[in-house]
Amino acid sequence: MRKRVFVLSLLFMFICGSLMLPGCGTEESSSGDGGVAVEEGGEITIGALLPMSGDLADYGQNVQKGVNLAVKQINEAGGPLGKKLKVVFRDCQSEPTALRDGAEKLVNVDKVPAIIGPMIRLDVATPVASANHVVLISPSNTPTWVTTLDDDDYTFRTTASDAIQGQVLGQQAWDCGYKTAAILYINDPYGGGLAESTTVSFEKLGGKVLGTAAYDPGEVAYRMQLNELAKGDPDVLILIAYPESGVVIIREALSAGLFDQFMFPDGMQSTQIIEDVGGDFLEGMYGTGPGAAETPSYATYLDDYQAEYGEKPATAYTENAYDGVVAIALAIAAAGEEAFEADPGMAIRDNLRVVCNPPGEEINAGVEEFKKAFQMIADGTAINYEGAAGSIDFDEYGDTVTPILIWKIENGDIVPVKSVLAEQ
Amino acid sequence: MVNYLSSYLVMACIYAMLALSLNMQWGYTGLMNFGIGAFYMVGAYTSAILCGLPSPEHLGGFHLPILMGMAGAACMAGLIAYLVAIPALKLRGGPFAIALLAIQETFFLIIKNESWLTNGVWGIRDIPQPFFSLVNPRFYVFIYLIIAIVALTLTYLSMERAVNSPWGRVLRAIREDETLTDMSGKDCFNFRRQSFVFSSMVAGLAGAVYVHYTGFVSPQTFSPLMSTFLVWLMVMVGGTGNNRGVILGAFLVWGVWVGSDFITNLVPASVATQIGFIRMFLVGIILTVTVLTRPQGLLTQKLSNIQLIEEEKHA
Numbered sequence: 001m002r003k004r005v006f007v008l009s010l011l012f013m014f015i016c017g018s019l020m021l022p023g024c025g026t027e028e029s030s031s032g033d034g035g036v037a038v039e040e041g042g043e044i045t046i047g048a049l050l051p052m053s054g055d056l057a058d059y060g061q062n063v064q065k066g067v068n069l070a071v072k073q074i075n076e077a078g079g080p081l082g083k084k085l086k087v088v089f090r091d092c093q094s095e096p097t098a099l100r101d102g103a104e105k106l107v108n109v110d111k112v113p114a115i116i117g118p119m120i121r122l123d124v125a126t127p128v129a130s131a132n133h134v135v136l137i138s139p140s141n142t143p144t145w146v147t148t149l150d151d152d153d154y155t156f157r158t159t160a161s162d163a164i165q166g167q168v169l170g171q172q173a174w175d176c177g178y179k180t181a182a183i184l185y186i187n188d189p190y191g192g193g194l195a196e197s198t199t200v201s202f203e204k205l206g207g208k209v210l211g212t213a214a215y216d217p218g219e220v221a222y223r224m225q226l227n228e229l230a231k232g233d234p235d236v237l238i239l240i241a242y243p244e245s246g247v248v249i250i251r252e253a254l255s256a257g258l259f260d261q262f263m264f265p266d267g268m269q270s271t272q273i274i275e276d277v278g279g280d281f282l283e284g285m286y287g288t289g290p291g292a293a294e295t296p297s298y299a300t301y302l303d304d305y306q307a308e309y310g311e312k313p314a315t316a317y318t319e320n321a322y323d324g325v326v327a328i329a330l331a332i333a334a335a336g337e338e339a340f341e342a343d344p345g346m347a348i349r350d351n352l353r354v355v356c357n358p359p360g361e362e363i364n365a366g367v368e369e370f371k372k373a374f375q376m377i378a379d380g381t382a383i384n385y386e387g388a389a390g391s392i393d394f395d396e397y398g399d400t401v402t403p404i405l406i407w408k409i410e411n412g413d414i415v416p417v418k419s420v421l422a423e424q
Numbered sequence: 425m426v427n428y429l430s431s432y433l434v435m436a437c438i439y440a441m442l443a444l445s446l447n448m449q450w451g452y453t454g455l456m457n458f459g460i461g462a463f464y465m466v467g468a469y470t471s472a473i474l475c476g477l478p479s480p481e482h483l484g485g486f487h488l489p490i491l492m493g494m495a496g497a498a499c500m501a502g503l504i505a506y507l508v509a510i511p512a513l514k515l516r517g518g519p520f521a522i523a524l525l526a527i528q529e530t531f532f533l534i535i536k537n538e539s540w541l542t543n544g545v546w547g548i549r550d551i552p553q554p555f556f557s558l559v560n561p562r563f564y565v566f567i568y569l570i571i572a573i574v575a576l577t578l579t580y581l582s583m584e585r586a587v588n589s590p591w592g593r594v595l596r597a598i599r600e601d602e603t604l605t606d607m608s609g610k611d612c613f614n615f616r617r618q619s620f621v622f623s624s625m626v627a628g629l630a631g632a633v634y635v636h637y638t639g640f641v642s643p644q645t646f647s648p649l650m651s652t653f654l655v656w657l658m659v660m661v662g663g664t665g666n667n668r669g670v671i672l673g674a675f676l677v678w679g680v681w682v683g684s685d686f687i688t689n690l691v692p693a694s695v696a697t698q699i700g701f702i703r704m705f706l707v708g709i710i711l712t713v714t715v716l717t718r719p720q721g722l723l724t725q726k727l728s729n730i731q732l733i734e735e736e737k738h739a
Contacts, residue, residue: 095644108431
């Protein structure tokens with residue numbers, strides 16, 4: 001009996017200990033219960049909810065680099081209101097239950113006023129964040145329904161809705177001279193949403209989508225879906241996929257002689273497909289992807305990123321996360337003392353459009369520009385942040401319209417053709 | 425902090441209900457159910473469809489009271505368990521486990537692909553939450569904590585009542601020696617089915633408690649790792665065949681699972697990106713240490729009345 005009591009009390013201590021950890025980890029940064037993450041010494045803590053493990057771990061870890069770069073540059077520029085910006089990272093494990101838990105941690109334990117993320121499933125984090133007046137800026141949650149979430153205007157995103165990329169993808173297919181198409185998409189919210197908007201756009205122009213099919217990643221063969229889609233002999237296969245399965249699908253379609261023309265969205269914008277399939281087979285195929293307009297802001301971002309990490313961003317959305325952090329920092333600066341009072345989240349929410357939307361002096365990415373921005377905000381001049389991922393002008397729903405890049409496979413490499421701005 | 429602690433406790437209560445359900449099957453009846461998540465999922469979706477708001481995208485929008493949704497979830501999970509039991513319970517041990525694993529995968533694919541029914545990968549949103557308008561949404565978690573604790577207590581009491589009844593003793597007899605029980609004139613198949621259906625209903629109820637907490641459900645929530653294997657871990661760590669033990673196991677394992685994230689603040693930034701793997705590592709260590717040092721789990725099985733009497737005699 002005594003032994004059991006001992007084991008039990010040991011256990012109890014362990015549980016208490018593991019739950020107390022957050023207490024000691026953030027004691028300094030959450031001064032009291034005012035709900036404001038401001039330190040005496042002048043630090044402002046914001047949160048980041050990214051998939052550091054699970055299916056999207058690759059994206060999460062690269063996006064983290066984008067976030068860290070932004071924080072570093074903002075701090076080099078003096079920081080909002082002369083305070084240092086700090087980020088707490090929480091892992092959402094690419095999974096809804098853990099995602100909600102991560103959001104709860106950031107909101108209730110770290111008491112941050114704003115969060116970068118989540119990369120997927122904004123609808124899970126939104127109820128937690130908006131109830132507590134915390135701003136969410138997702139770098140990558142593209143589905144169309146994000147627009148209409150019941151979020152009390154606390155949800156923003158720095159990437160374009162799938163509706164926009166679908167529109168451009170359909171338009172490009174039509175411009176390439178294809179009259180009929182088949183669509184094969186990955187069975188997730190991204191694939192489904194994009195397939196739908198592409199179909200609408202392509203058919204509006206007069207094209208005909210002969211068949212659509214969904215696939216689950218990680219299977220050995222996709223012959224069944226491909227045979228089904230090849231009926232009626234469509235001109236092109238629009239393949240909404242990620243490289244791992246995408247490569248398998250292209251190989252099968254080619255070797256069975258079912259398709260020889262393809263079009264790709266951002267998920268396939270990777271040199272891996274050319275290496276694995278062979279550039280000869282894919283020569284001249286077109287695709288679309290987010291942002292990457294040849295703006296000075298993006299060029300600066302790319303240079304700074306390479307200087308910091310010694311490589312190009314390995315996945316998409318790093319610049320979108322970077323813009324999210326910068327937008328928050330500028331909004332805090334614009335909010336002034338309000339950002340430390342009772343409701344910092346609301347102050348940030350209300351100032352995001354002030355610093356990101358026209359009118360105002362255009363501010364690009366980079367330390368020098370941020371210095372200028374903080375100075376101008378202090379002087380009371382209006383500014384308009386032009387981000388690395390696009391111009392970052394939030395509409396009434398918190399959505400942005402980022403440009404869509406059209407790219408082409410040429411001589412075994414992905415070559416940008418042009419950037420288009422679609423109307424929402 | 426208190427808010428977060430409450431949200432941790434709500435999820436732990438839901439997992440504890442699942443662990444109790446699995447404990448009845450594995451701990452008391454000896455059914456190696458590797459598909460417990462399927463019934464959790466069925467319960468979650470049933471309640472979501474019954475109580476959800478009308479939507480053109482999927483079946484549902486019946487907007488029934490939440491208690492009806494919970495009852496419906498339990499009934500639907502029970503019904504499906506009854507049907508599954510007909511072929512599956514002919515199997516025992518490993519083959520039964522594999523059959524249930526396959527059944528979970530089948531249900532997962534159905535829910536993922538039949539979007540007229542479940543809205544597919546997009547999931548169902550705006551599921552009503554009980555007493556939501558009573559308080560500031562910021563403090564809603566406290567109200568839900570009460571609901572979750574009530575649900576867990578009711579489950580625990582009914583489980584205890586069930587396993588300590590003559591019915592429960594038959595289950596344990598089946599676990600120990602099925603042939604012998606058969607020879608004592610008990611219809612083993614029937615008893616195993618009753619145990620299977622009853623505990624699946626509890627899993628379905630846990631699913632309903634989950635969806636009314638999050639107000640949202642999508643197939644990703646029910647990956648085998650999160651909905652089945654984590655529950656197994658809780659049962660094994662807590663103490664197979666001890667209801668209080670598995671509740672403890674659920675609180676402990678879920679605490680480590682989500683609590684390991686807090687270590688991020690304490691380790692160097694270069695290691696912080698690997699925190700996901702550290703979590704897996706920690707959970708693995710817990711399992712290994714438990715199996716090596718306390719194979720019966722933290723709290724061992726309570727002795728039956730007969731054994732207790734005998735012990736007293738010897739003492």
